[in-house]
Amino acid sequence: METVLFYLFAALTLASGLMVITRRNPVASALYLVLCFFGLAGIYVLMDAYFLAAIQIAVYAGAIMVLFLFVIMLLRLEPTELPSFMNSWSKRLYVAVTLVLGGVFLGLDLMRTVNTGADSALTGEAGAIADRLFNRYLLPFEVTALLLLVAIVGAVVMARRESPKPTASMEEV
Amino acid sequence: MFDYNHALILAFMLFTLGTAGVLLRRSALVVFMSIELMLNAVNLVLVVFSRLRGDLDGQVICFFIMAVAAAEAAVGLAIIIAFFKRKKHVDLDRASLLRS
């Protein structure tokens, strides 16, 4: 049952991941990415990482991707051209090299096996993770909170409407 | 129970997909999304190893990655918006402010 579910989720994840990078329309990409996150959340659940699964949905799907969609809609981005593999010499090179190296890597990786004997049946309950977060990782946790605050302020400053009369030099840039 | 090796391979493939997206797509937004894809692949690896080692630290790091990803998304999207306001596009091929 779990194995079946895993492959289902894996297939969902991979397929939607592929869609993310192949869709012309950024909105479609974003929605497929959400789907991909769902797949991952499912796999997390299969590994008893409930808290992470919930956070995955709430944060990634519920917050970050909504932000993406917002931006896409705000900017009214037109569907972009897909990479034209045939006319860009450098991109052909990129793809070739990446695929070859990635294939080599994958081949090498497949030959190796992780010791899966020691399955710990560990469950990622909220309480256990909270215990870690607020005891061992309290400082990183606080720092992360600060980071978020800084990011918000930075984002607001950056995306703020520019002054009504931009200087000439700014226009030139 | 499913084979954790396969989960790792899934993570690798997801990461490769993300990498390909970063390298190939011209739209800054899609590149950004591809980066999220890569981050998620890493998260998956972390969760798998956390499970294997019987140690929650991997999941805690996952949590931090998500939090940082949120911050990164906020800033990154703000940059994209600011860029778009100037250039009226988010095409990375035409984004050459670094070029004198």
Added chain:
Amino acid sequence: MDLYPLILAFPLIGLLINAVLGRRLGVRGSGAVASVAVLLSFVGAIQAFIKVRHLVALGDGEARLVVRLWEWIHVGGFSADLSLLFDPLSVVMILVVTGVGFLIHVYSIGYMSHDRDYARFFVYLNLFMLAMLLLVLGDNYLVLFVGWEGVGLCSYLLIGFWYDRMFTTKMSNAAAGKKAFIVNRVGDFGFLLALFLIFTNFHSLNFDTVFAAAAHHPAATGVMTAIGLLLLLGATGKSAQLPLFVWLPDAMAGPTPVSALIHAATMVTAGVYMVARSHILYALTPDVLTVVAWVGGLTAIFAATIACTQNDIKKVLAYSTVSQLGYMFLGLGCAAFGGGVFHVVTHAFFKALLFLGAGSVIHAMSDEQDIRRMGGLRHKLPLTFATFLIATLAIAGLPGFSGFFSKDEILAAAFSRQPALWGLGVVTAGLTSFYMFRLMFLTFFGKSRVEPERAAKLKESPPVMTVPLLILALLSIVGGLIGLPPVLGRHLLGGFLAPVFEGLHHIEGFGHAEHLSASKEWLLMGISTVAALGGFLLAWTRVHKVGDKEGLFAKSRNGFYRLLEDKYRVDEVYDLLIVRPLSKLARFCWRVVDELVIDLAVNFSGLGVRLGGELMRLFQNGRIQSYAFFMVLGLVMLLIRVLVQQG
């Protein structure tokens, strides 16, 4: 209250006060501050003298006080303290330095009263006193060297004091200062090398340690010779000996009190002091000592001949100084270290007096220095004339005056060690007498050749200037009494200095100074008196008698005279041999080495960087994705390496 440990502090305080407040104090206030500072130092020197004399009188051989101020440098095996050594030699030196220095400070108040930069002048003077005291009192070569450089700096600053004036038509005062500095550098270079050698061989720079080590375990002869010669090189630079004397005549560009203080009485004797201080090292290398003697002797006659033809009152005195310094070196070279120091003392009195007298004349003559435009001044400047005359008699070595005794002691030593140099010395004595009386006659006797507008302003200098003259005149007369030859009485100075040169007795060939027999002494004294009188007579007949006639200053002279007048053309020779090749070399370095070799290399490396940059630009194309691509490429390579390595 003992002032002598603070002897350095007074000039320092004085110069600080003058540096900060000098302009507000006015010339009198500023001068008073500087003078009082030196006076306090002088009092300290007297106290030190009394203490040291007491120790000498006890006669236990260790007649010395050491005041350790603080540890200065302590690096690895090397340590140098800033500590003051009061022994008979240094006490004599500081007495002269502070005493004469004080008089000259007082004199300067009058002399510089019309100068706008009096404060700067007094700052320099005090700084000079500080450096000179450091030089003389340091108990190791390093402190001595600091003082050595310090006085060199002050000399440079004071020669170029009127930096906006021209010294001669060809040379500005600043250039004269630079010349002095650079020529001194040559000597300092030798001095420094000598210090390095001393340290590497004796592992210390402290006088006692070095001398004890050198006396008991002398280094290889070659090394000792090298040390001696290099120290001598330093001394010739500072004390204006052959071949490095050329700067001293040009140093006359400075104000006359400076010439008196630095370039006659004190600083130039630093070389003499240093050689006397290092007497052990020289005694261990008799060959070098011979070189010292010959350098001194040759310098003495060389400069004396030039002095005979000069027409600038200060130039005559400058060459006279060089000549007298030569005497001192002659004395040192003949192992009469005490005699050399004795001549330093007497020379300080009468040469300072001469310079100050000359300064008085120049002051009265509204800065005219050419004796061809003087004459008959004895009526207008009676005090100056009287003191100048005493100084002349002293330097000429007429019996009874101070110069007679010190010169006699040196000549006696030369007679017993280097008869040839004795002959040179006697001839020099005659020449000295000649040029000094020539100067006297042309300046103070005969008819006045003074230009009318200067003659109108001609009047005796104020008391602030003449009182020092009187005191110095007194000292010039009686100064010799401290060093009477054995036939006449006790040699006070020699007895006082004896503990310093105690170490010499242990060295072969420097046992108890063999005294000449009384008859020989008398004979020698007679000969030098005759030489002096001969010089006077020559001046009387050749200068005073023909003084007013046409042609005295005409150009038609024989070749030798012109050579003398042109100072043997040493400057020209140096110019030809050293300066021009050097500037050619510098030009070569500029035009060829710098512009062709270095610039080309730099340009080539620049080109390389540019080409490299062009190459790197292919990667730094400003496209995020290509950067990301290279990152991924690197990552994949890294991973492959890891995987291959593991398995």
Added chain:
Amino acid sequence: MTGLLITLGKILAVFTVTMLTVAYLTLLERKVCAYIQLRKGPNRVGPWGLFQPIADGLKFVFKEDFVPAGANRALHAVAPVLAMAPALTTCAVIPFGSTLPMFGGEVNMIIADLSIGVLFVFAIGSLSVYGLITGGWASNNKYALFGALRAGAQMISYEITLGLAIIPIIMATGSLRLSDIVAYQGAHPWFMIVQPLGFLLFVVASFAETNRLPFDIPEAEPELVAGYHTEYSSMKFAGFYMGEYAAMITAAALIVTLFCGGYHLPWLENLNFFKEHATLLGLLHIGTFLAKMGICLFGFIWVRWSLPRFRYDQLMKLGWKVLLPLGLINILIYGLFTLKDSI
């Protein structure tokens, strides 16, 4: 196997009840509206207009399914489903009763008693915005897009308040499991009483989350025609419509569960009579839950027809500058109280 069947049965039951409630909620809304406005409301189809929802449904089915030109067909079709799914999914973790003895055992009246129930609710709740955004954007209509953007902004803003409002509850119960929270309220006073400020915040935020008046900016007929579903018709529109009411039901259920003691009925359920008859107690709990939910839903409707709509900037200001700080202060105060107790 029995477990699976029981679970499937529960899913079926909950789904049926919810959909029925949705249907009759529309009727209820119109009736309440009418009575508030001193009218009678629908009364032609069946007695008191009871068949009106069925008639409406039929009408939706037979209407033309119109897709505007330039719309993204796929997304246009998916959007209503996305709007409806989260609301229905949330129902899975809500305990609508205690237990009923059935099939020779006790059956929990909850589909999935997740240990992270509250998180699940929020995770899924945060997805409800997708339906609106997708629909608005896929319609290729500027009103629809504006409506969608506003909906997105509003839901993201108020979700924070929603989350902050229940943190004291989690602090008190020490569990994210909804059944634990309900059980806690069985033994202690309801959170509605202990946490009046949290309750208020939660209710206000719930109104915003469900896009009900006074926060129905996304629709805002006068400005945006009909907001994100301007270009929708037929069953697709029905999807949105049902989604909205389903969200309302979920919100009401959550309010009841979190603040109003869930299925608990004080005093009455402690009678000896019920201790002896477990089945009756279970039925009583279910009835209590449904009754509370009904009162809540009535409140929703009541408010809708009583209050005017906020302006967009007012709405944002309220969300960020009033509710968010209040939520934080609430946590702080509760934290201080807890701290005092623990010391």
